[in-house]
Each structure stands twice: as structure tokens, then as C-alpha cells.
Amino acid sequence: MAGALEGLRIVEMAGIGPCPLAGQMLADHGADVVVIDRKSRRADPADVNARSKRSIALDLKSRRGVAAALAIVARADVLIEGYRPGVMEEMGLGPDVCLAANPRLVYGRMTGWGQAGPLSATAGHDLDYLALSGALSAIGPRDGPPIPPLNLVADYGGGTMFLLFGVLAALVERGRSGRGQVVDAAMVDGVPAMMGLIHSLLAKGLWRGGRASNLLDGGAPFYRCYATKDGRHLAVAPLEPKFFAELCERAGIDPGHKADQYEAANWEERADAYAALFRSRTRGEWMDIFAGSDACVAPVLGLDEVEDHPHNKARGTFTRVGGVLQAAPAPRFSRTPAAPPGAPAAAGGEGEAILREAGCSGDEIAALRRERVLR
DSSP, rough: OTTTTTOEEEEEEEOOOOOHHHHHHHHHHHHHEEEEEOBBBBTTTTTTGTTTEEEEEHHHHHHHHHHHHHHHTOSEEEEEOOOOTHHHHHOOOOOHHHHOOTOOOEEEEEHHHHHSSSTTTOOOOOHHHHHHHGGGGEEEGGTTTOOOOOOOOIIIIIIIHHHHHHHHHHHHHHHHHHOOEEEEHHHHHHHHHHHHHHHHHHHOOOOOOOTTTSSSTTTTTSSEEOOOOTSOOOOOOSSSEEEEEEEEHHOOOGGGGGTTTOOGGHHHHHHHHHHHHHHHHHTHHHHHHHHSSSSSSEOOOTTEEEEESEEEEEEEOOOEEEEEEEEEEOOOSSSOOOOOOOOOOOOOHHHHHHHTTTTTOHHHHHHHHHTSSOO
């Protein structure tokens, strides 16, 4: 099987960040993803987001380069792009032009600020979009500034995943209407959409201001990370009383703590006591103690350890392509499993074949090469 998206044709405008990950995930599950690059370059085995894709390099400042790109878009199901608002229009590849050439096209647009609004034309990064959502204010230590949670939350959570959801939803709707449409995926919209639980807690008066003061932000002594004797860390997360009871039993915590687990007035004092307890043994010793339990304790693995953890190995969570460690395709499908990822291609490496598929003749392709439009 080639994957659940076999037969789906995607055009990805080359860029960085959340859009390439979206293209990678579509390619992982069988879609034919063609990247329109600006320059040719050698294949980079470490460019994980480029795996399983094909590439054509075109001069999009030339009229003939834009025409070639439009010929490719005309046979695609989906176009995804991650440029600032107006850039695609300036190139002559905006939604109106592309949908006129291909009325069934789903045109996916990924930005931080969105296609409209006072900030839409300004630069930004994951941290900025996360800041505007309110989520960043809750991440970090109580007595310090907010901490960037890598670029996973806004770029990839609020960005990539909502772009994918929007594109696939538009494809489902196209199956009914026969018509494409534009999907405006913005990180400042996506992050708040993931915060339903926090908004519920706020509405009920169950979320206090300040970092590390609540159930899920490190304020609770039973939902945080602790250092161990060997300088490593444990993630301790038994939120439910029955799981907390098992933590108490296995770790030797005062069983009286079970009666008032959620009493916030006790949290700071107990966190100090638990920290001293977990520092008394190594990470490995603690994992032996919690082995097979429902205490919800996990080792905080380094990036150099994840591949060898028994659970990750059993599920095949990680794979290597050209020797480069990376995630295996996810999620899993029972009937149409994803094929093993293909190595990243050279930018521009499949240009001639892609143009032939788009209906260009050999003479036309030769002319594009002569004029350095096809790179």
C-alpha cells in the first residue's frame, strides 16, 4: 500500500517551518508532493521535512517560470504556501489566478498572523504568535519570564496541524460541491483553538494567574518534573486520585497526601518534599520502582536516548533515513499503512518529469532550460 492519500496531488511552495512539515506529512501518507523551489541544490539527507517529495526549481520572477508553475498547479488537488499575505499575488500565483486555472483546487495558506488584521503584513515567529494567544504567559517558572516551548506549539500545533485539517476538510467538501476554495490557516487562530480546556477552567474560576500556580502548568507537585540523583529528570503526572495513590505507595510518599491531593495551599511545601525524595535515587532506580505501574511516571529522555527506549522501539516510533534519525510516519492506519519514508530529493531534481506530467513538450522544456527558467 502507498498510503491513505495515494493519488492526491499536492503543490508545495518552498519555504521553512510549518508548511514543509505539512507537505512531509501528506507525502508520508502517499500524496504526490511537488515542491516548487526557487533554486536548485543538492539533496540534504538531514532535511527531514523534504522526505518523500519531488522538486522542481523555477525562476518565478520570469513570466515563463510563473506560467510553468501555473501549469503544474492546474493539475493539482491542493496548493500549500507559507508566505506573507500578498507574496503569491505579486508572483502572479494568487488564489484568483490559480482557481481560475483549476476551479477544484484547494488553496492552503499558512501564516502566523493570518491573511488580514493589523499585524498581517508584519514579521513574526512562533514565540510572537504564542504570546498573543495567552498561552505563553502560562509557560515557565513562577519567578522567571515565560519560556519558549521550542517552536512546537504555534508553528506546528497551531500552524501545521490546522493547515492540514483545513486542507483535508476542504477536500471532503469538494467531494460534495466539486469546487475548491481558499483555506486561511493562522497560528494566532490555531493556538487559541487548542486551549478549550484552559478557557473552561478560566470560566469556572479554576485557573489562577501567574505561572506554575495551577494543575497543568507545574504548580501541582504531582504534575511536574523532578531531578534525580544522577542529574537526570522524571516526568511525574498522576493527576487522578487512583494514580496518585499508586505514586504514593511506590515512592514512599505519606499516604495522608491522598486525602487532600488537590488542595493548592499544600502544593509548594509538598513540591519541595517530593523534590528531595526524587533526588535520593537515580533515574534508572526510580524507573525500576515504577516499572509496569499506573503511577504515570516517565523518564525525561534526551534526544540521543529516544530511539533506544523499549516502547519506542516496539512501536517503531523512530526511523532512520540515510542514517538520519527522524519520526516514522504518523498516525497509523490499519488498512492503508504509510510506506517507509523516502530520502530527501535534490531541489530541482525532478523538474523535467514534473513538467512533462503538466503537459509541457520536450521543446518547451528545452527552451525553459536555455532561458534558465528551469534550474
